[in-house]
Amino acid sequence: xxxxxxxxxxxxxxxxxxxxxxxxxxxxxxxxxxxxxxxxxxxxxxxxxxxxxxxxxxxxxxxxxxxxxxxxxxxxxxxxxxxxxxxxxxxxxxxxxxxxxxxxxxxxxxxxxxxxxxxxxxxxxxxxxxxxxxxxxxxxxxxxxxxxxxxxxxxxxxxxxxxxxxxxxxxxxxxxxxxxxxxxxxxxxxxxxxxxxxxxxxxxxxxxxxxxxxxxxxxxxxxxxxxxxxxxxxxxxxxxxxxxxxxxxxxxxxxxxxxxxxxxxxxxxxxxxxxxxxxxxxxxxxxxxxxxxxxxxxx
Amino acid sequence: xxxxxxxxxxxxxxxxxxxxxxxxxxxxxxxxxxxxxxxxxxxxxxxxxxxxxxxxxxxxxxxxxxxxxxxxxxxxxxxxxxxxxxxxxxxxxxxxxxxxxxxxxxxxxxxxxxxxxxxxxxxxxxxxxxxxxxxxxxxxxxxxxxxxxxxxxxxxxxxxxxxxxxxxxxxxxxxxxxxxxxxxxxxxxxxxxxxxxxxxxxxxxxxxxxxxxxxxxxxxxxxxxxxxxxxxxxxxxxxxxxxxxxxxxxxxxxxxxxxxxxxxxxxxxxxxxxxxxxxxxxxxxxxxxxxxxxxxxxxxxxxxxxxxxxxxxxxxxxxxxxxxxxxxxxxxxxxxxxxxxxxxxxxxxxxxxxxxxxxxxxxxxxxxxxxxxxxxxxxxxxxxxxxxxxxxxxxxxxxxxxxxxxxxxxxxxxxxxxxxxxxxxxxxxxxxxxxxxxxxxxxxxxxxxxxxxxxxxxxxxxxxxxxxxxxxxxxxxxxxxxxxxxxxxxxxxxxxxxxxxxxxxxxxxxxxxxxxxxxxxxxxxxxxxxxxxxxxxxxxxxxxxxxxxxxxxxxxxxxxxxxxxxx
Numbered sequence: 046x047x048x049x050x051x052x053x054x055x056x057x058x059x060x061x062x063x064x065x066x067x068x069x070x071x072x073x074x075x076x077x078x079x080x081x082x083x084x085x086x087x088x089x090x091x092x093x094x095x096x097x098x099x100x101x102x103x104x105x106x107x108x109x110x111x112x113x114x115x116x117x118x119x120x121x122x123x124x125x126x127x128x129x130x131x132x133x134x135x136x137x138x139x140x141x142x143x144x145x146x147x148x149x150x151x152x153x154x155x156x157x158x159x160x161x162x163x164x165x166x167x168x169x170x171x172x173x174x175x176x177x178x179x180x181x182x183x184x185x186x187x188x189x190x191x192x193x194x195x196x197x198x199x200x201x202x203x204x205x206x207x208x209x210x211x212x213x214x215x216x217x218x219x220x221x222x223x224x225x226x227x228x229x230x231x232x233x234x235x236x237x238x239x240x241x242x243x244x245x246x247x248x249x250x251x252x253x254x255x256x257x258x259x260x261x262x263x264x265x266x267x268x269x270x271x272x273x274x275x276x277x278x279x280x281x282x283x284x285x286x287x288x289x290x291x292x293x294x295x296x297x298x299x300x301x302x303x304x305x306x307x308x309x310x311x312x313x314x315x316x317x318x319x320x321x322x323x324x325x326x327x328x329x330x331x332x333x334x335x336x337x338x339x340x341x342x343x344x
Numbered sequence: 345x346x347x348x349x350x351x352x353x354x355x356x357x358x359x360x361x362x363x364x365x366x367x368x369x370x371x372x373x374x375x376x377x378x379x380x381x382x383x384x385x386x387x388x389x390x391x392x393x394x395x396x397x398x399x400x401x402x403x404x405x406x407x408x409x410x411x412x413x414x415x416x417x418x419x420x421x422x423x424x425x426x427x428x429x430x431x432x433x434x435x436x437x438x439x440x441x442x443x444x445x446x447x448x449x450x451x452x453x454x455x456x457x458x459x460x461x462x463x464x465x466x467x468x469x470x471x472x473x474x475x476x477x478x479x480x481x482x483x484x485x486x487x488x489x490x491x492x493x494x495x496x497x498x499x500x501x502x503x504x505x506x507x508x509x510x511x512x513x514x515x516x517x518x519x520x521x522x523x524x525x526x527x528x529x530x531x532x533x534x535x536x537x538x539x540x541x542x543x544x545x546x547x548x549x550x551x552x553x554x555x556x557x558x559x560x561x562x563x564x565x566x567x568x569x570x571x572x573x574x575x576x577x578x579x580x581x582x583x584x585x586x587x588x589x590x591x592x593x594x595x596x597x598x599x600x601x602x603x604x605x606x607x608x609x610x611x612x613x614x615x616x617x618x619x620x621x622x623x624x625x626x627x628x629x630x631x632x633x634x635x636x637x638x639x640x641x642x643x644x645x646x647x648x649x650x651x652x653x654x655x656x657x658x659x660x661x662x663x664x665x666x667x668x669x670x671x672x673x674x675x676x677x678x679x680x681x682x683x684x685x686x687x688x689x690x691x692x693x694x695x696x697x698x699x700x701x702x703x704x705x706x707x708x709x710x711x712x713x714x715x716x717x718x719x720x721x722x723x724x725x726x727x728x729x730x731x732x733x734x735x736x737x738x739x740x741x742x743x744x745x746x747x748x749x750x751x752x753x754x755x756x757x758x759x760x761x762x763x764x765x766x767x768x769x770x771x772x773x774x775x776x777x778x779x780x781x782x783x784x785x786x787x788x789x790x791x792x793x794x795x796x797x798x799x800x801x802x803x804x805x806x807x808x809x810x811x812x813x814x815x816x817x818x819x820x821x822x823x824x825x826x827x828x829x830x831x832x833x834x835x836x837x838x839x840x841x842x843x844x845x846x847x848x849x850x851x852x853x854x855x856x857x858x859x860x861x862x863x864x865x866x867x868x869x870x871x872x873x874x875x876x877x878x879x880x881x882x883x884x885x886x887x888x889x890x891x892x893x894x895x896x897x898x899x900x901x902x903x904x905x906x907x908x909x910x911x
Contacts, residue, residue, distance in 0.1 A: 071760050078776065082764045086777040129769040142768045150765035154758070210730040254795070258786035260778040265790050280796045289731040306719060307727055320726045321719055 052192040056270055057183060058095050059105040059176035062088060062117075063201035065167040066233070067110075067153050070202075070256070080256060084232075087260035088200060089145050092118070093138040094264060101191065104141065105179050108149050109172035110156050116175070117148035167203050170212030173227075177219055196226040196248070198267055202233045210238065217242040226271045230263065232256045237286060244285045247271065251280060292320065368392075372460050374453050378440040379405060386439055388460050393429070395439065405437060409464050417458055425450040427457055479508070482518070488821075495822040495859070555588060563591075566673065569613040569620075617669055624672050808879075812870065816879070819859060823883055826851050830890055836897065849894045852887055860884070 130139030243250040291312040307321040372388040394403035441450040564571040830848035867876035
């Protein structure tokens with residue numbers, strides 16, 4: 046008699062919402078209310094849809110803007126808010142709904158005070174790091190009879206931030222190590238860093254042409270778990286541009302010169318590294334002066 | 345017609361003129377021997393055997409004795425009287441004896457041939473090429489090498505020597521290991537004396553001992569003083585037999601050795617042994633920390649120090665003495681074997697060295713710290729932030745209000761947001777979130793052929809059968825081998841390396857023709873041609889890169905030659 050006890054698979058989706066473009070979307074009217082409403086409602090609906098898949102499924106929602114990141118669900122405040130659920134609605138869905146509305150609203154309103162500082166980028170790296178920490182914590186807290194299958198869904202509309210490169214890379218490599226799949230749903234713009242992250246961790250990257258159908262995109266592409274994605278026909282992965290930019294000209298280079306001490310990338314050979322002042326010794330014949338000599342002779 | 349054919353086949357076997365036939369002495373000539381339905385004569389010479397049709401002057405078939413592995417004869421009852429000669433390379437030639445005078449004559453003929461061959465063959469028996477045998481064994485033990493061998497050498501892509509020169513490292517190491525295994529002298533079995541089973545001679549009650557030279561050598565090694573005695577006495581004073589009789593009957597051999605018995609020949613052996621032992625105690629053991637008296641297990645109860653009281657029991661004493669002698673001989677023998685190196689002159693006195701060794705533990709020592717070089721960063725933000733991402737200016741975020749011209753001011757925004765926050769619960773209308781028309785549009789984009797689904801699908805690769813997969817793996821392995829040889833010869837500075845690159849390029853072309861193209865055909869049959877191309881692409885890419893590089897080099901190379909010739 047085979048005594049195989051299957052571990053209960055608990056799928057945890059951590060949705061990372063980038064709330065910085067909220068104002069932009071609020072300005073786009075759509076069917077009476079604004080696009081912003083639709084986006085946020087779609088996210089809540091997606092979260093609830095995931096919870097509906099299986100009773101053991103878990104959900105986490107984190108939002109971020111240029112000033113801070115905030116855990117929306119499960120809410121970190123001590124207060125238990127009263128939520129009104131519609132008759133017949135599962136209580137948990139109502140809780141998710143009310144938590145997100147309240148938390149996200151507060152987050153955006155807090156940022157309203159600083160209207161003029163529009164140059165700052167959203168703290169997506171930090172929010173993803175928080176998501177990973179939460180996943181790690183849930184992993185530790187779950188009993189051995191449960192097997193956690195975590196993934197992170199990033200919904201964003203902002204471009205790459207140049208300052209957050211290291212943070213993003215750290216997050217991606219950690220996720221890869223922890224077997225966490227990072228999916229990304231981009232509205233409006235493309236993000237090279239998030240493309241790389243999805244590629245490294247084996248997730249799905251999707252750039253949506255129209256934001257109106259956000260919920261449909263989410264349900265179609267991102268609701269299935271990574272294990273069954275191989276059996277479904279999904280949008281094919283895009284070719285990721287892994288080239289790094291050189292430090293001197295900010296040009297994307299395929300093959301370049303790298304300082305062996307500080308690992309900074311240059312497109313041309315120079316005698317000294319500008320970042321760490323190490324000297325480079327290379328036995329190269331001086332080609333350039335000879336050519337000029339020859340030219341002088343001919344002329 | 346049959347004759348002509350047979351002649352053509354047999355031609356390469358011989359280069360034989362009549363004059364050479366006279367220089368070889370014919371040991372036996374048997375007429376009426378058929379080979380493949382042609383009648384002729386069988387000649388047995390001093391170095392080979394040959395068969396010739398009737399009146400020719402050159403052998404149709406000839407085999408050197410050294411090539412012959414075995415001979416076989418047909419069983420007695422068979423109507424045909426035949427003799428088969430098997431060669432080392434596996435081929436066999438069958439001779440049929442058809443003496444017209446009858447079967448008995450035929451059998452007699454065959455027996456003559458057989459006997460002569462039996463005489464001659466052992467003389468020429470060639471040592472089976474050990475090397476070949478070992479190689480075969482190696483190939484049979486390592487299936488992946490055998491596969492490579494089949495792929496590369498059998499289809500003549502690389503020559504066999506190159507193949508072996510590559511795996512020589514592993515193979516020759518194996519060989520050398522077996523050769524270099526330190527030859528240890530075979531020691532004496534501990535029970536050799538007991539093995540000389542004395543057989544009681546029935547009548548007199550005496551015992552018979554069977555002595556072989558091995559046993560005698562063992563005795564000499566165990567009892568060196570007996571050897572000296574033997575040298576002295578035999579053959580001058582007594583014969584071997586007497587010596588050994590005396591030895592076996594002497595008390596020296598038996599346990600209850602009585603030194604005081606002067607009648608025995610071997611008593612002074614005992615005294616000699618004692619002397620040698622004492623000498624050895626002082627000189628042979630040069631371990632300064634060793635204190636033999638500490639091993640004494642007889643302690644005087646009254647005082648703490650171990651006493652060297654005489655052990656009263658003679659038998660015990662004798663036994664202990666014998667054990668000690670045996671042990672010291674063993675020690676000396678082992679020291680001899682290991683001590684082939686010259687004694688190292690130690691700078692510090694050995695006792696100090698030993699103490700030092702006992703005190704220090706290597707692994708507990710702190711490992712040498714690496715000298716760290718300080719990293720001087722003058723532009724820290726570069727180090728911390730990594731390479732800059734080429735952001736297409738500040739699109740998106742920072743255009744929050746600017747590009748659309750602040751379409752929404754903060755108050756309106758607040759009210760919109762406030763309305764949304766209160767929007768849950770009963771005020772929720774699902775159709776606000778997703779209308780059916782939008783959903784259908786999105787579905788269209790996401791279905792196969794839609795705008796988002798352009799591009800190579802990763803999962804639709806053909807499912808290769810396990811055979812095809814295996815063949816693909818083998819192709820990869822063999823191609824990598826050839827390419828390894830090719831690229832290892834770069835840069836081709838000497839003419840041999842140039843030769844090698846040329847050879848490798850030929851090998852690559854052959855590989856392409858012989859292996860790659862048929863496999864591609866198979867793949868195309870299994871699925872579509874575009875998929876097959878995708879699968880083969882990496883292999884072709886590597887091939888093309890190598891061929892391209894080679895053609896580049898060969899173009900450049902003729903230049904210096906033309907320069908020289910013009911001058």
